[in-house]
Amino acid sequence: MTASEPGTPRTGPHRAELDLDGVRDEPTFLDRCARDLALPQWFGHNWDALDDCLRDLSWWGRPSGYEIRIRGWQRFRAAAPETARTAADVLADAIEYWAPRDTPLTVTFDDQE
Incomplete structure (x- = not known):
C-alpha cells in the first residue's frame, strides 16, 4: 500500500533539523520540537x-x-537523562511505525560540533 494517491507527484525526502543546544528539560525539548520540526x-x-x-x-x-537530524543529543542526554530516554523511545516508535511504509523515517544524531 502506498501513501501517495495515483497522479500525486512525490518529492524527495523531507528533511528537518532538531537543534537541542541549551535544552535541559522536557518542556524545552517539546518546545524545540514544535519549532524546529514545524509541528x-x-x-x-x-x-x-x-x-x-x-x-x-x-x-x-x-x-x-x-529525515530528522538531531544536533546536540549528547549534551541533552547528559543534562536530562530521563527526558532523553523518553524522547528516544518516542523517536524509536515513530521510526518503527514508518518502517513498513513507502515513506520511512530516518533519525540521525549529529554531535560533531
Missing part, C-alpha cells in the same frame, strides 16, 4: 502529542521519506 498548531506539548505528530507527518507533504 502543527494542534501539537499539545506532551509526549503523546509528539508521538501522534510523528506518526502523522501530513503537514510535511508527500515526500519519498522523512
Whole structure:
C-alpha cells in the first residue's frame, strides 16, 4: 500500500533539523520540537502529542521519506537523562511505525560540533 494517491507527484525526502543546544528539560525539548520540526498548531506539548505528530507527518507533504537530524543529543542526554530516554523511545516508535511504509523515517544524531 502506498501513501501517495495515483497522479500525486512525490518529492524527495523531507528533511528537518532538531537543534537541542541549551535544552535541559522536557518542556524545552517539546518546545524545540514544535519549532524546529514545524509541528502543527494542534501539537499539545506532551509526549503523546509528539508521538501522534510523528506518526502523522501530513503537514510535511508527500515526500519519498522523512529525515530528522538531531544536533546536540549528547549534551541533552547528559543534562536530562530521563527526558532523553523518553524522547528516544518516542523517536524509536515513530521510526518503527514508518518502517513498513513507502515513506520511512530516518533519525540521525549529529554531535560533531
